[in-house]
Amino acid sequence: MIEINIQKKLNIYSGEQVLDFTGQLPLNTITKISGPSGAGKTTLLKIIAGLITPENGRVIVEGTTWLDTEKKINLSPQKRLTGFVFQDHALFPNMTVLQHLQYATNDKQWINHLLSIAEMTAFASNKPSHLSGGQQQRLAVIRALAVRPKLILMDEPFSALDTKTKARFTSALSSLFSNMRMTALIVSHNPQELDAFAGEEISIGE
Amino acid sequence: MDVSPVWLSIKLATVTTLLLLLVGLPLAWWLSKRRTLFRMLAEVLITMPLVLPPSVLGFYLLLAFSPQHGLGKWLHDVFDVQLVFSFPGLVLASVIYSLPFMAGPVRSALQQLPPSQAQASYTMGKSEWQTFRYVLLPNIKPALLTATILTFAHTLGEFGVVLMIGGNIPGVTRVASVAVYDAVEQMDYSLAANYSLLLFGITFLLLMSVFIYNRAQAKTPLE
16 A cells, blocks of 8 residues: 655646645556646656655555655655656667666566567667657656566656557556556546556546 | 977866866766755855956965965975975866866756756666766766866966966976966067967867867857
């Protein structure tokens, strides 16, 4: 179980708003998160990953406290080791597709498997500037998976994919998550694109 | 023409640039992080040599390095090191004087990288040092080259600070810019012209190489 209880001030263009989220998210399943722009979906994922610290709150994962502002506990992102798919992909311009994965893991079989899932084997030696938007997005997803995280946090991970590629990719990911008993939190503006994933759906900021 | 002042200038610029690559890069990285009052104060102090008259900086360094009191006396008494009128003193003064030319462009380039790149590396379990070495530094190569060449060229052209700290000792502290000044003082305009032409040529070629490289990168050289 992931127990979350956080309050974080958000500075958005329409003024100041508070992200106040309390919830218990099940492990080894997929949870889909939706909500309007500026509601704090990305901020919530970054708080769980340890990239942003809220003013108040706790994050407890499988009984381990990752964050407790009262007890001044705040594990670093390196110790939480969540897989994170950034909305802007956050790819490294100096690295090829293969180097992105090798930066995360030395397991060649796992790398080959990820390349195959993302249909990127033929582009392994390409740098991000020589990939399409959809290929960049798939690379961002498999890079996050390369560290074999127990928890993967995905921020709009399929927005740049065409319908057919999206169907194949989400189906492959769904099997992978299930086989690896992985917990996934997926933020999307378009809940229909997550139909391939069975799981709870929560909404924030509404 | 005695070319030793030109070689001494090149030696001073090389040593200073190498030291600033060691010192300036971590400093620029530290400065590029979230702005605090302490960081802002440090940035102001590092930037000061850009606007402060070199003679003022040279005067303060002369006082600080003086073997009669303070830091200079301590260095002299404990390590038998004299910084005033010596090559090591010139190097230390040049490092301080040229620091903004290394730290400024690198800090600016690091701040322009999307924060998510470093964050992605952290979530992959990589340390801050690994992230700096393998993700951030390779992605600011043009700024790094610009900073390195500007630092070298700026040190090559130093005059006020080196004259204050080093004086004009042939073979020890008499760099090319000081040799030009000395030649003019002695009304030897032909010698001054030769030294000047050499400095002009070297500096022109260095800056030209930065412009050519950055043009290939579709950026203006001072970006």
